[in-house]
Amino acid sequence: MKKIILYSFIALSTLQVSAQKKIYSTKTGTAFFDAGTGVENISATNKSTISAFDAVSGQIQFSIMVKGFEFWSQLMQDHFNENYMESDKFPKSTFTGKITNLDKVNFSKDGSYPVDVKGTLEIHGVKKEVAAKGTMKISGETVTATSDFVVVLEDYGIRIPGVVKDKLAKDAKIKINCNYSLLK
Secondary structure, three states: OHHHHHHHHHHHHHHHHHHOOOEEEEEEEEEEEEEEOOOOOOEEEEEEEEEEEEOOOOEEEEEEEHHHOEEOOHHHHHHHHHHHOOOOOOOEEEEEEEEOOHHHOOOOOOEEEEEEEEEEEEEOOEEEEEEEEEEEEEEOOEEEEEEEEEEEHHHHOOOOOHHHOOOEEEEEEEEEEEEEEEOO
16 A cells, blocks of 8 residues: 555656646757858858757757858858867857746747847857847747847957958847747
């Protein structure tokens, strides 16, 4: 009898713990950046952004493989990976943080909800605390999250050589678009 009660307690505890988490994830999010000045198109897209968030706690994470960014020019892509991002040394960029106003998102009602996110962004081996605004669009069990923000390249140890200073902006405009599915 004691064993039955113990197993029942363990089973209920497991259900309670799993009921406290509602995880959404994607392996095909899109990250876009533009660091051009108008003199030259310096933009790239990465379609393999990995991200997950907990719809109960608001914890959110992103991971982007730097070599996954695709440019219109192979030479530009090579320079990006070798000279600026040093992607062999710093292969990925990450964000770990929290949706601070998660209580404003109704995951059981289709609609568009503004969100605020705060956390740690790591690029080029440098970690910085950041805050960004975004939108979560709920459609059934699918969540589409978007955000636009700016990254100052120098803040992350990315140096712009004088020879290209007119072509390369000092900051990069970043756009994130992720279509999440509920983990079951």
